[in-house]
Amino acid sequence: xxxxxxxxxxxxxxxxxxxxxxxxxxxxxxxxxxxxxxxxxxxxxxxxxxxxxxxxxxxxxxxxxxxxxxxxxxxxxxxxxxxxxxxxxxxxxxxxxxxxxxxxxxxxxxxxxxxxxxxxxxxxxxxxxxxxxxxxxxxxxxxxxxxxxxxxxxxxxxxxxxxxxxxxxxxxxxxxxxxxxxxxxxxxxxxxxxxxxxxxxxxxxxxxxxxxxxxxxxxxxxxxxxxxxxxxxxxxxxxxxxxxxxxxxxxxxxxxxxxxxxxxxxxxxxxxxxxxxxxxxxxxxxxxxxxxxxxxxxxxxxxxxxxxxxxxxxxxxxxxxxxxxxxxxxxxxxxxxxxxxxxxxxxxxxxxxxxxxxxxxxxxxxxxxxxxxxxxxxxxxxxxxxxxxxxxxxxxxxxxxxxxxxxxxxxxxxxxxxxxxxxxxxxxxxxxxxxxxxxxxxxxxxxxxxxxxxxxxxxxxxxxxxxxxxxxxxxxxxxxxxxxxxxxxxx
Ligand code: SAH
Numbered sequence: 001x002x003x004x005x006x007x008x009x010x011x012x013x014x015x016x017x018x019x020x021x022x023x024x025x026x027x028x029x030x031x032x033x034x035x036x037x038x039x040x041x042x043x044x045x046x047x048x049x050x051x052x053x054x055x056x057x058x059x060x061x062x063x064x065x066x067x068x069x070x071x072x073x074x075x076x077x078x079x080x081x082x083x084x085x086x087x088x089x090x091x092x093x094x095x096x097x098x099x100x101x102x103x104x105x106x107x108x109x110x111x112x113x114x115x116x117x118x119x120x121x122x123x124x125x126x127x128x129x130x131x132x133x134x135x136x137x138x139x140x141x142x143x144x145x146x147x148x149x150x151x152x153x154x155x156x157x158x159x160x161x162x163x164x165x166x167x168x169x170x171x172x173x174x175x176x177x178x179x180x181x182x183x184x185x186x187x188x189x190x191x192x193x194x195x196x197x198x199x200x201x202x203x204x205x206x207x208x209x210x211x212x213x214x215x216x217x218x219x220x221x222x223x224x225x226x227x228x229x230x231x232x233x234x235x236x237x238x239x240x241x242x243x244x245x246x247x248x249x250x251x252x253x254x255x256x257x258x259x260x261x262x263x264x265x266x267x268x269x270x271x272x273x274x275x276x277x278x279x280x281x282x283x284x285x286x287x288x289x290x291x292x293x294x295x296x297x298x299x300x301x302x303x304x305x306x307x308x309x310x311x312x313x314x315x316x317x318x319x320x321x322x323x324x325x326x327x328x329x330x331x332x333x334x335x336x337x338x339x340x341x342x343x344x345x346x347x348x349x350x351x352x353x354x355x356x357x358x359x360x361x362x363x364x365x366x367x368x369x370x371x372x373x374x375x376x377x378x379x380x381x382x383x384x385x386x387x388x389x390x391x392x393x394x395x396x397x398x399x400x401x402x403x404x405x406x407x408x409x410x411x412x413x414x415x416x417x418x419x420x421x422x423x424x425x426x427x428x429x430x431x432x433x434x435x436x437x438x439x440x441x442x443x444x445x446x447x448x449x450x451x452x453x454x455x456x457x458x459x460x461x462x463x464x465x466x467x468x469x470x471x472x473x474x475x476x477x478x479x480x481x482x483x484x485x486x487x488x489x490x491x
Contacts, residue, residue: 008117008134016040019077021103023070023094024084025050028108032082033063035118046074047085072097080116083107111135120145125157126164153255155202162197162209163189173217192216194311195232196341203343234261234308236335238328240321240347244270245431248353253345257281261312264303268319268457270432277315297327301334308340319457321349325375325400349373351398354430354459358437358479359472367464368396376402376409391416396463403456406446413442413462423467425479428458437479439469452480 020036022029025047033054036043045054046066058065066074070090075081081103083094095113098105107113111134119130120141129148133141163170170192174185195216200209216232237256242248249257257263257277265274267287274283286300300316307314322328322344335342351373355362362371372390375381376399390397391413402409414420420443428436440448442462469479 008132010119010130010132012128012130013039013080015079017042018079019044021046021074021078021081022084023047023074023081023090024086024108025054026084026086027051029082029084030054032084032108032118033057036082037062041080044074044078046070070094070097072101075101075103078103081105083110083113122148122152123157124152124154125161127156127160150251151255151258153202153252155198158201158206158209159193159198162201162213163192166213169217191232196235199235199341199343232311233340234310234312234314236304236308236314236316236331236340236342237345238316238322238331238342239318239345240326240349241265241269241273241317241319242348243320243350243353243357243431244268244273244429245353246270246272246276248348248431249273249276250345250347253347256315256343256345257317259313260315262307263315263317264300264307265317266319269317273317281315297330301331304331304335305338305340308335309338318347319350320353321347324349324351324373350400350430350457350459351461354427355398355461357431357435357475358425358427358461358469359474360425360461360465360469361472362396362398362461362465364465364468368394370394371396371398373398373400374402375400376405378405379408382408382412387412387416391418393419393422394464396461396465399460399462401456402460403449403454403458406449406460409460410442410445418442418462422462423464425461425466425469426454426458427461428454430457430459431475433476435476437469437473437476439466439479439481448480448482 015036016039018041020041021044022032022036023046025045029045029047030051030053033043033045043063044066045058045063046068048068050058050065054063057063070093075097081094081098083091083105085091091107091110091113095105095107095115099115104116105114106116106118111117114135117132117135119132121131122129122145129152131141131145131148170189174181174188176182176185192213196212197209200212239253239256240250241253254276260278260281262282262284263274263277264284264286267285277283284303286303304314304316316322316331318326318328320326323346328344332342332344351362351371363369372395374385374390374397382405399409420441422442424440424442424445426438426445426449428438436452436454438448438452438454473479
């Protein structure tokens with residue numbers, strides 16, 4: 001056992017065909033054996049009895065079994081030994097015997113007796129990240145393990161596989177003779193990694209990734225023969241940031257944010273979410289607020305294209321989901337016209353998030369069999385809606401961008417036959433710290449909204465299910481019903 005300040009020496013061992021002794025026949029031993037077999041070791045298990053799986057492997061000769069109590073001779077041709085018994089004296093004997101024979105030994109859960117430790121690891125194909133706290137802080141190692149698991153998606157494994165498969169070609173392409181050669185290889189590989197390979201692999205476009213690989217190898221030859229190489233084209237990820245609570249971001253959104261060079265985000269995207277992005281990513285707010293057009297759609301498209309053509313990894317971050325009232329489709333069309341590769345990461349849309357955070361199930365066997373997502377941004381958008389259909393019962397309406405149009409909405413729904421007593425729930429700043437929910441009957445929608453001074457962003461839910469907010473609310477303050485609270489404040 002090293003003293004507190006001496007670090008362990010990490011190594012990845014090639015165990016193929018080499019003997020490893022595991023002492024113990026229980027489930028802990030089985031887990032160790034499993035990993036050793038995966039690494040191609042010849043596993044000898046010594047124990048009086050074996051648990052069922054180990055016993056089965058022994059009969060099928062996947063492992064060799066030495067029956068009985070530990071015998072130092074079991075170490076005869078072993079390179080490594082693992083003691084996984086629950087008998088402290090036996091573990092001591094194994095550790096001592098191994099030490100005398102210069103065999104590396106690990107005693108499960110015993111840092112003092114162990115001469116080597118098996119790190120926690122994140123595996124992505126041939127790529128492995130090993131984590132160790134030297135045995136002193138296993139909980140910390142576990143925490144970091146979880147973080148790394150979340151951070152690296154499967155595309156890293158696929159990328160490692162591709163590079164491994166073409167290893168000889170990469171070496172031949174950039175022969176590492178002398179200092180200059182080595183630097184050239186490093187630059188070449190950096191170019192491979194910066195290119196679109198990984199993004200294609202993430203999209204599971206393996207053939208396209210192979211083509212891209214060939215292209216980079218070729219393009220580079222051309223460059224070295226003649227003139228400057230052109231910057232590889234970047235890419236755009238259209239990412240849904242959810243309603244604001246960073247906990248509602250997807251794992252993929254988080255990974256993409258971690259890799260971004262530039263982030264173009266809406267005003268609706270919360271600072272907490274932005275904080276999770278790569279520190280040195282450039283952040284550009286391109287929010288559009290009703291009435292204040294910080295940036296027109298054309299300007300946003302132009303920015304996306306400009307940054308991507310300059311070879312950057314661009315994230316276009318939008319509140320909620322990019323394909324729900326997010327003009328995501330238009331942005332993708334513009335990218336496509338310029339041949340810029342893109343991917344889409346869905347987000348939790350406001351209707352889904354606000355419903356959840358207000359305790360309103362959007363569908364319910366007794367009350368609503370369908371949901372409609374509707375925008376009521378302006379008079380024109382209201383005129384194009386199918387009012388008789390919207391006024392039908394037993395369905396839920398989730399109205400986006402509606403705060404300014406509530407009078408019209410209320411009047412038209414009732415005029416087309418929706419019951420004036422139909423409940424509504426209006427959720428302001430859904431999932432944020434300051435979330436407010438206003439409830440009441442459709443007939444009082446506009447009046448209560450004004451009375452409580454509800455501001456954008458707010459999402460309106462109309463339908464029988466909205467009444468459930470009264471009983472199922474769990475987040476923030478209870479719903480505001482009649483206007484009493486505001487009148488109190490005024491008094
Ligand atoms: N793409 C977004 C919607 C953009 S339109 C999505 O999928 O959610 C903007 C409208 O979304 C706002 O006017 C409001 O109606 C709604 N909205 C977005 N975030 C909200 C939030 N946190 N609380 C309430 N409504 C929200």
